[in-house]
Amino acid sequence: MRLTIKTKLIASFAVILTLTAGSGYMAMQSLQDANEDFHQFVSGPFAQVQTSRAMRESLTDVRRLVNRAYITNDLAERAKYVEAFDTRIAELEAYREQLLSHVDDASREQHASLTADMAEFADTARRALELSNAADSEAPGTVLEATEQVFTAFLADAARLSEGLRNLGEPSADSGQGVHSAAPMRDLVRALSLAETVSTSAMTARISTIDAAARPSPEHTRAQVEHAEQQVAAVEAALAELKAIPLVSRNFMALVPDLNTSWTAALAVLRAQLDSALELREYAALEMLSKGLLPVSERLDGQLAQISNDSDAAAAAKSAETEASYVQMRNKLVAIVLAAIAIGAAAALWMAISISRGLNRSVKAAEAIGRGDLTTELDARGADEIGDLMRAMKAMTENLRRIVGDVISSSGQVAAGSQQSSATAEQLSQGSTEQAAATEEASAAMEQMAANIRQNAENAAQTEKIAGQASLNAEKTGKAVANSVDAMRTIADKIQIVQEIARQTDLLALNAAIEAARAGQHGKGFAVVASEVRKLAERSQLASTEIGELSASTLGISEEAGRMLQDLVPDIQRTAELVGEISAACREQNAGAEQINQAIQQLDEVTQQNAAAANEMSATAEQLSAQAAMLNERAGFFVLSRDAAAATTPAAARSEDELDRQMQTEMAGRASRKPAAAPVKRAAAKVRPAQSGPAAEGGFDLDLGAAGDEGGFERLSA
């Protein structure tokens, strides 16, 4: 394959530019990838982390709200909490939506549990909130307040009974009555004890009730409620027993129903509180908070934390991946740039070295040629332009060598040839003289011939005149014949008249004969006359018939003669024309003979000029010989080969001998083969004197192709 400098340059630049473009494209691609990764990071893991954190906060808020709702008893505050709870739950839903919208399809199933947990959490939290709202955080206080009034009234009643009994037992001055007997005394003590029991049991039942509400635990509450029921049963029993004691019923007729009434009221309140305590609302709320809401929220939180962690992990992975790709891309870019630099430097170095080396060799070769040294053998290598230049230089050297060799040998040939041509010129001069004598003889013969031709022309002209006259006469004769034909026709017509007259005469003579016959003897003489007339008429008719036949035959002959004459006239005219042409040809021939005569005279002149020119040519040939020697000397400037440089002169002499022989054979061949070459030489000799000036200055050229004068020769010989 041919590797030119152009190809090399184009190839190396193309490689470098391609590498640069490739590195730029890759850098741009990498930047674009990084940008996309960043965008994905912002909208993916980062957002998820943010959202899950916010969800976790919201989760905590919800739980706090439920706890606060449980703790407080204020209805307005609770309503506020419910409102806040709804807001939080909506927020959580929104966060969930946001979170799941950033999740790809693969992990969407994984996050299905999150949705379920979310729903469960919302449900549980709402129930916990409702239970918390229903619970009474200050239940003992409430029970205390609720039972305060009725129990105070009942205890007051009981206290009044006890007071009354004590007063009954002490000997009083004012009444004088007292219980001084042993049975009443025992009843009184019994009543007092029962009254004490009523108060104490009532108090205890109340305390148990309060205690049942104070500690929300089913066992404790049930134990306290049972204890309170026992105390109530004790109060009931004591009251029944008390009523059964006559002393009491007798002495305190009004007080016992009061006591019963207040007890009934207190018991109703107490039972309501006990029933309320047995409902265990606080306990349920607490249960829901601790066992329902807490695990769900913790699970959800755990999931959210997991999502957050996953996102963190994904972000970390993404970051690591980006880092890795950055490093890879940087390495690639560095490698490409390094490769481009290396290739560029190598190509530049390679081309610079190859160009400068080749050019140096070419310059050396050119200097050698300038000195005339054609011996240098150039080593043409390489497939590039420098190689082309080297090859061209080599070809030039070889061509120069060949041309100079040719010039040297040609100059030798010219020298030999000029000597040969000198001899030939002398021969030519002699021949020209002989030619001049022959030409004069030809001229004399030609003049004789011209005179004959002129005589011919004159005769022909005369013949032409005669022929024209004959033609005219023939035409006239034709007309005359036609006239005579017409006359013959007239004669024939007239003869018919004569015939008619003869017939009429015959008829008349017949009638006369008839008349004569009818006249009988008297008409005998007339009959003879009539007969004679009739004979005359018959004779004249016969004669006229003969004349008619004769004239008819004459008419036919005359018409035949007229036709023949008409046929003859064109022939005569044609003859006249031909004679005219002959006459014209004779005149032309005469002119041609004159021209030939002139030409022969010119030929004579030219022949004499040729003789002179041949002499001049001889001199010129000698000059040419001298010029050839000079040319040989000039051409010796070039050294063709180191061996031949010393032996130039013998070689030239040898080649001259060979050339002489060659020239002689060539000239002999030309003289025998081509006599027509003489005019060419003459033309060359004619040109010579005009150019002898420039020839003396060291150079001349022979215009062998000049054909200006040869035209004359061709015209004359034609």
Add this chain to the structure above:
Amino acid sequence: MQTTTATTLGQDYLTIALDEDIFALPVATVREVLDPPPMTRVPFAPAHVPGLVNVRGNVMPLLDLRTRFGMAAAEDRETTRLIVTHVDRPGDPFLVGLRADAVYEVIDIAQGALRPAPPGSTRWPAALMQGVIQRGDRYVIVLDLAEIVAADAARPQ
């Protein structure tokens, strides 16, 4: 041309021709010989009397001898002539023009030379001829004009 001898006592005849046959008419009946004048055709006339001719003011019937003798009718030729004859019918003389192919001459026939035609010697109807005259090596048939015209009157065709 025959020469007429006036020495013999006899009767003069005018010789005429129909085709090659020569006939003779007594000169006494002949008035004139003419070139045939233009004829005026008469409708429903008999074939041998085709029309009338005007000869110098006299109108007369034209009788074609050829047709009369049963020969084929022919056109006029150069020698065709009209012979004006006088028919001397008693009490009713009239002129009639006879058309003949040629008229030759007046001849003088000696008495006794006229002989009756030998029966069967001629193809012509015998009623129309007076006799035959030998003249040289030929016979001349002498026509009976009265018969010719009379026959015409008696047997109109």
